[in-house]
Amino acid sequence: MDLRQLEMFKAITDAGSFTRAGRRLHVSQSAVSRQITLLEEELGVQVFMRSGRRVFLTEAGKTLLKHCHRIFRDMEEAALEVAQNKQSHRGSLRVGGGMSVCTYLLPQILKEYKTRYPHVQLTVTTGTTEPTIQKIRNNEIDVGVLSLPVESQDLQVRSVFREEMMVVTGPSHPLREKRHITPRDLASAPLILFERGSNTRKVIDRFFEEQSLAPDIIMEMENVEIIKPLVEIGLGITIIPYQSIVREVEAGTLHFSRISGHRLYRELGLVFLKMHYLPIPLQRMVTLFTEMIPTLQVVPP
Numbered sequence: 592m593d594l595r596q597l598e599m600f601k602a603i604t605d606a607g608s609f610t611r612a613g614r615r616l617h618v619s620q621s622a623v624s625r626q627i628t629l630l631e632e633e634l635g636v637q638v639f640m641r642s643g644r645r646v647f648l649t650e651a652g653k654t655l656l657k658h659c660h661r662i663f664r665d666m667e668e669a670a671l672e673v674a675q676n677k678q679s680h681r682g683s684l685r686v687g688g689g690m691s692v693c694t695y696l697l698p699q700i701l702k703e704y705k706t707r708y709p710h711v712q713l714t715v716t717t718g719t720t721e722p723t724i725q726k727i728r729n730n731e732i733d734v735g736v737l738s739l740p741v742e743s744q745d746l747q748v749r750s751v752f753r754e755e756m757m758v759v760t761g762p763s764h765p766l767r768e769k770r771h772i773t774p775r776d777l778a779s780a781p782l783i784l785f786e787r788g789s790n791t792r793k794v795i796d797r798f799f800e801e802q803s804l805a806p807d808i809i810m811e812m813e814n815v816e817i818i819k820p821l822v823e824i825g826l827g828i829t830i831i832p833y834q835s836i837v838r839e840v841e842a843g844t845l846h847f848s849r850i851s852g853h854r855l856y857r858e859l860g861l862v863f864l865k866m867h868y869l870p871i872p873l874q875r876m877v878t879l880f881t882e883m884i885p886t887l888q889v890v891p892p
Contacts, residue, residue: 594666596630597659599623600638603646604656664730668866683712684872687723688736691815691835692859696752697736700883704876711872719813720790727864733873735862738790745865751880752859754832755891756794757847761825764846771851778804781827786813791857795830798855819845832857833891847891 602612603623613620631637638652648656684704688697693715701713716723716732724741726732741748758777760767766776778799785792792811799806809827812818815835822829823844839845861877863869869877 592630592633594662596626597662599626600630600652600655601659601663603627603639604648604652608646660729664864664866667730668868668870682710682870682872683714684870684876685714685716685731685733686736686876687716687718687726687732687734689719689723689738690717690813691832692736693717694816695834695837696859696887699887700876700879703883704879707879708872708875711875719786721788724862727862730864733863733870734876736859737862739858739860740790741860741862746862747865749861749877749880750858751861752884752888753856754834754859754888756791756830756855756857757833757836757891758828758830758850759819759822759836760828760846760848761823762844762846763825764828766828766848767846769848772848773851774798774802774804774853777828777830777850778802778806780807781809782806783810783812783818783821783827783829784808785815785818785831786811789813791832794855794857798850798853830855834889837889 599612599616599618602615603609606612606615609623609627610620613623616623627639631639634651634655636651637649638655639646640649686697686701697715701715704711705713716726718726720735720737720741723732723735723737724743724746727735728745736751739748739750758766758772766772766780769776784795787796810818810821812821815831818829818831819836819839821827823839833847836845836847840847861880863873
């Protein structure tokens with residue numbers, strides 16, 4: 592088993608066929624087939640199931656793919672570490688995060704990062720927690736800014752930010768005048784919440800379970816920018832981080848309240864692969880978050 596065989600194996604899993612993998616690697620389809628046959632003979636198992644022109648991973652193939660990602664990450668890490676001894680101010684950094692994080696938190700941090708390290712190429716990808724974690728594992732993203740908890744033996748997590756979540760109503764909603772809303776007020780109101788399964792949503796679900804209440808959830812969204820206008824026109828109320836509504840509160844288009852006797856918080860953290868050596872661009876992003884978060888956090892009155 593050699594690196595060229597693993598490169599062809601990964602290209603097939605990415606492209607979905609031997610022919611397209613050959614085009615990507617600029618080799619013939621027969622050359623790809625030959626190397627995969629040699630690989631399977633050496634391993635003593637099939638790594639692909641063939642169905643017409645499509646191929647699918649066997650269980651053995653899925654196991655090999657997991658190790659394949661790790662091998663190519665190690666190669667990239669080695670190359671980075673060697674190269675950074677010569678070019679410590681260059682490189683690239685791929686950042687992923689949820690829509691609210693990318694809208695309200697990342698821009699100022701990325702602006703400062705680009706000012707300090709103008710030769711580092713920055714890219715940003717939005718997405719929910721699970722897809723972002725998978726991209727981190729697949730070496731498609733270097734660091735995710737995600738709602739915690741995130742627990743996995745192959746990932747490193749640095750908590751950086753804790754923000755309070757508020758009950759948010761539109762300007763004509765009867766609850767807008769109440770600075771403190773009771774849990775039963777929430778249970779009787781139509782709710783527009785983050786999608787089920789997200790860590791932010793889990794905070795809310797846990798609260799209702801503790802109160803033994805069955806909320807009236809009428810809509811579930813992954814994007815806070817979709818939730819806000821729906822609340823503003825009076826379709827329902829929501830529970831979202833205060834950081835995401837500062838402008839609307841100042842403009843009077845949204846109102847916020849706390850839940851009487853309860854404080855709800857979500858925690859954000861930096862998530863990246865566990866490595867013996869962190870690439871310098873990633874080291875600098877971790878340091879910059881630590882420096883800047885205290886100045887960026889908006890504390891609700």
